[in-house]
Amino acid sequence: MRLLIKGATIVDETGAVARRNVLIQGDKVMAIVDHDLEPNDDDHVIEAQGAVLMPGLIDVHVHFREPGFEDKETIATGSRAAARGGFTTVLAMPNLNPVPVKATLLRQQLRRNEESGLIHVKQYGAISANLTAETVSPIEELAAAGAIGFTNDGKGVQSAATMLAAMKAAKAVNRPLVAHLEDQSLMNGGVMNMGERADQLGLPGADPLAETSQLARDLVLAQATGVHYHVAHLSTKVGVELVRVAKTMGVHVTAEVSPHHLLLDETDIQSATQTNLKMNPPLRTPADREAVIAGLLDGTIDMVATDHAPHSVADKRGDFRTAAFGITGLETCFPLLYTHFIESGLATLAQLQQWLVKAPASAFDLDAPTVLKVGMKADLAMFDISHRHTINANEFASKAVNSPFVGQTVTGMTVLTMVDGEIVYDATTDNTGGHDDNE
Ligand SMILES: [Zn+2]
Known part of the structure; x- marks a missing residue:
C-alpha cells in the first residue's frame, strides 16, 4: 500500500x-x-x-524509567508519548536500575528498547557505576555494544580526574560525552534556584555556580581532550556565555535547552506546593531565561531537548521539599515551541526543524532523516x-x-x-x- x-x-x-x-x-x-x-x-x-x-522529531534527552521505575513510565508508554509528540528518535538516559554500565547490561537494554519501543530508542551508557563512582565504566566495550554516548545524567561528575578520564575514553571511541552539571558542594540541599524567590518561599536554594563552575571546568577539559562535549539542559546566563566563548576557542561543544527553561522562570513559582515547577536544574531568573532564548536564537545553544522526566502522582505529591525533581515534555514540546517561537514571530519553521531534527541528528551522528x-x-x-x-x-x-x-x-x-x-x-x-x- x-x-x-x-x-x-x-x-x-x-x-x-x-x-x-x-x-x-x-x-x-x-x-x-x-x-x-x-x-x-x-x-x-x-x-x-x-x-x-517534517522529518520525525529527535529528542536527545528522555527518561523512560524501565527497568527499575516502571510505576513512573515504561519504554512502551514513553515511546507512545514520543510518537504522540511527533518524535521518531529519542536518546534514553541510563539512570535505570540496573544502570547500563557494562556491555551485557547495555545490550539487554537495547533489546528492551527495540522490543517495546514504538519509535527508535537509542541508549546512553553511564560514565560510571551508580552514576556516582569515580572509576570510569568500560567505555570502549559499551560503545562496541551500541551506546550512543555517555552520561551520568541526574548526577554531576564531581571529580575532574573522573571527567578527564571519561572524556579521553569517549574521544577514543568517537562518541559524545553528555554532562549533567551539578557540583554537589554548591547545592546546599537546594530544591529551587538560590535567591530572593527561594528566600520568600522559605525554601533551600541551589547556587547556580553549581552548574557554571562545573561547566567552566569541563570546557577546559574538553579542549584538552578534543572530545565532543554536550551540555545537557543549559539553564544559566553565565553558562550560555561560557559555551559561546568555548565555541570561538574551537572547543567541540554542543548544548541543549529544555522547553521549560525557555518558557518559565522562578517567578512562576508562587507557592511551594506547585511541585510541577520543581526540576533539576531548577527554573532560574528571568535574566537567565532571556539568555537561553537569545542563545538558542543565535545558535550558541544548538538544540531543544525535553528532559522528559515522568513521575507518579505520589512522587510529585507534597511540596518542593519532598517532591521528586522533573517534568514530562515529549507531548507538549512541539505545540509549546510552535506557539511561543513560531506563531509569535520569534523564529521560523526552518529554525524549529533545525532545533528538533537537524542539530540533534548531526551532533549525535544519527542515521535519521533531517530534511524532507x-x-x-x-x-x-x-x-x-x-x-x-x-x-x-x-x-x-x-x-x-x-x-x-x-x-x-x-x-x-x-x-x-x-x-x-x-x-x-x-x-x-x-x-x-x-x-x-x-x-
Ligand atoms: Zn535528565
Whole structure:
C-alpha cells in the first residue's frame, strides 16, 4: 500500500516553505511534487490541508524509567508519548536500575528498547557505576555494544580526574560525552534556584555556580581532550556565555535547552506546593531565561531537548521539599515551541526543524532523516498548526501527568507520526490517554 499526503506544508532543502503532495511507499518517501498525483485504488490518501510535514522529531534527552521505575513510565508508554509528540528518535538516559554500565547490561537494554519501543530508542551508557563512582565504566566495550554516548545524567561528575578520564575514553571511541552539571558542594540541599524567590518561599536554594563552575571546568577539559562535549539542559546566563566563548576557542561543544527553561522562570513559582515547577536544574531568573532564548536564537545553544522526566502522582505529591525533581515534555514540546517561537514571530519553521531534527541528528551522528526529500526514510511527523487546544493531562499517552503546562492553550497538534513507513500515531484514532482515574 502507498500513502499519499496531499497539501502538506514542508520546509524544503533550501529552507523555503512550500505546499507539496508527498507519496510514501514502503519505508521511503517516493515523490514530493507541487502538482496533483493520481492515487491508485488502494492508496491511503490523507488530506493534510496545510498541516506541517517534517522529518520525525529527535529528542536527545528522555527518561523512560524501565527497568527499575516502571510505576513512573515504561519504554512502551514513553515511546507512545514520543510518537504522540511527533518524535521518531529519542536518546534514553541510563539512570535505570540496573544502570547500563557494562556491555551485557547495555545490550539487554537495547533489546528492551527495540522490543517495546514504538519509535527508535537509542541508549546512553553511564560514565560510571551508580552514576556516582569515580572509576570510569568500560567505555570502549559499551560503545562496541551500541551506546550512543555517555552520561551520568541526574548526577554531576564531581571529580575532574573522573571527567578527564571519561572524556579521553569517549574521544577514543568517537562518541559524545553528555554532562549533567551539578557540583554537589554548591547545592546546599537546594530544591529551587538560590535567591530572593527561594528566600520568600522559605525554601533551600541551589547556587547556580553549581552548574557554571562545573561547566567552566569541563570546557577546559574538553579542549584538552578534543572530545565532543554536550551540555545537557543549559539553564544559566553565565553558562550560555561560557559555551559561546568555548565555541570561538574551537572547543567541540554542543548544548541543549529544555522547553521549560525557555518558557518559565522562578517567578512562576508562587507557592511551594506547585511541585510541577520543581526540576533539576531548577527554573532560574528571568535574566537567565532571556539568555537561553537569545542563545538558542543565535545558535550558541544548538538544540531543544525535553528532559522528559515522568513521575507518579505520589512522587510529585507534597511540596518542593519532598517532591521528586522533573517534568514530562515529549507531548507538549512541539505545540509549546510552535506557539511561543513560531506563531509569535520569534523564529521560523526552518529554525524549529533545525532545533528538533537537524542539530540533534548531526551532533549525535544519527542515521535519521533531517530534511524532507525524495528517497528519505519515512520517519515523519505531521502537525496541524491551525489547531488551538488546551493541554489536557487526561489525553497524555505517558503514564505520568507531571507537567506545569497542563491547562495552557497552545497552537499545533500532532496528527500523524510514522516510523520506517509505519503509522505509529494517528490523531484520528487516538485513544491512548487513560488518565481519567488520576487525581
Ligand atoms: Zn535528565
